[in-house]
Amino acid sequence: MVAPRFESSALPGVGLLVTPFHSDRRGSFTKPYAPDALAAAGIDMGVAEVYWSSSHPGTVRGLHFQTPPTAVAKIVFAVTGRVTDVVVDLRVGSPTYGQHARFDLTPGAGSVVVPVGCAHGFEVVGDDDAVLCYLQDVPFDPATDAGVRWDSAGIAWETTEPITSDRDAGLPRLEEFASPFVWDAA
Numbered sequence: 429m430v431a432p433r434f435e436s437s438a439l440p441g442v443g444l445l446v447t448p449f450h451s452d453r454r455g456s457f458t459k460p461y462a463p464d465a466l467a468a469a470g471i472d473m474g475v476a477e478v479y480w481s482s483s484h485p486g487t488v489r490g491l492h493f494q495t496p497p498t499a500v501a502k503i504v505f506a507v508t509g510r511v512t513d514v515v516v517d518l519r520v521g522s523p524t525y526g527q528h529a530r531f532d533l534t535p536g537a538g539s540v541v542v543p544v545g546c547a548h549g550f551e552v553v554g555d556d557d558a559v560l561c562y563l564q565d566v567p568f569d570p571a572t573d574a575g576v577r578w579d580s581a582g583i584a585w586e587t588t589e590p591i592t593s594d595r596d597a598g599l600p601r602l603e604e605f606a607s608p609f610v611w612d613a614a
Contacts, residue, residue, distance in 0.1 A: 432465035434541070437529035440522065441471065441543035442515045445503065449536030460505040460539045461563055471541060473501050479562040480507065483552045488578045488590035490549015491516055491599075495608050498569035502548060502562050505539040509558025511550040516581045516602070519545035521611035526602060528581055533560070545609035549578055551585050575599040 432447040445465060449458040466473055483489060491514070494500040504513060513531040517524045522545075531540050533550070542548045552558045578592060579585070580601035 432459070432462035434465055434469035434471070435538075436469070437515075439515060439517045439524045439527060439529045439546070441541070442517070442529050442546060443469070443541050444531055444538040445541055446538040451536070456536065458536055460561065461503060466541070471543070473503070473541075473565050475563045475565065477564045477567050479564070479568075480559055481562075482557055482559050484557055484591060485552050485555055486587045486589075486591050488549065488551045488585060488587060488592050489596065490514065490575065490578055491547035491581060492549065492573070492575040493518065493547045494566075494569055494572045495574050496572070498566055498572045499544040499609070501544050501565045502542040503539045504533070504542060504548065504560055504562050506533040506535050506537065507559040507561055508535060509552060509556045510534045510554040511552050511558045511560065512586065513540050513550045514548070514583055515540065515542050516547040516549075516576070517545070518547055518576075518605070518607045519609045519611040520607050525611070526581070528583055530583075545611070547576055547581075551587055551590065553586050576602045576605050
């Protein structure tokens with residue numbers, strides 16, 4: 429069996445947790461969360477809650493996060509379908525502040541690691557619905573639930589007229605957002 433590994437992106441602490449994915453005539457089996465592989469990459473993240481979403485083709489969700497004191501780290505993976513998954517660095521002082529990393533997520537592609545201080549969003553691409561699963565290190569807190577507009581971070585979305593929520597359409601633009609997150613190089 430192949431050992432899980434963490435593949436870093438250009439954004440510090442953001443990357444893809446690549447875990448074994450097995451397919452045979454019955455279907456498939458995978459391990460989307462591997463704390464030992466995360467620890468080897470210097471990431472200490474437990475899981476407090478698990479969520480999933482189902483989205484239609486052409487849907488864009490995000491860019492979401494929670495602010496302090498209940499800021500959240502996430503691990504996100506696709507159960508079905510195909511998405512372009514995006515993480516935006518909101519950590520003031522980070523060498524990659526305002527930049528984003530993109531991941532093509534399908535079942536078996538791995539899990540995207542989203543640290544505290546980063547916004548997360550995705551676009552369903554292809555012809556099928558997509559189901560994403562989210563592992564969060566702290567519980568959801570509606571008082572600190574926040575986001576920035578999906579179309580304000582320089583992301584080249586495939587969909588020209590996406591399906592979005594009223595909430596996402598009303599979020600502040602990235603350039604208007606006063607980030608409470610501070611980069612910690614340690």
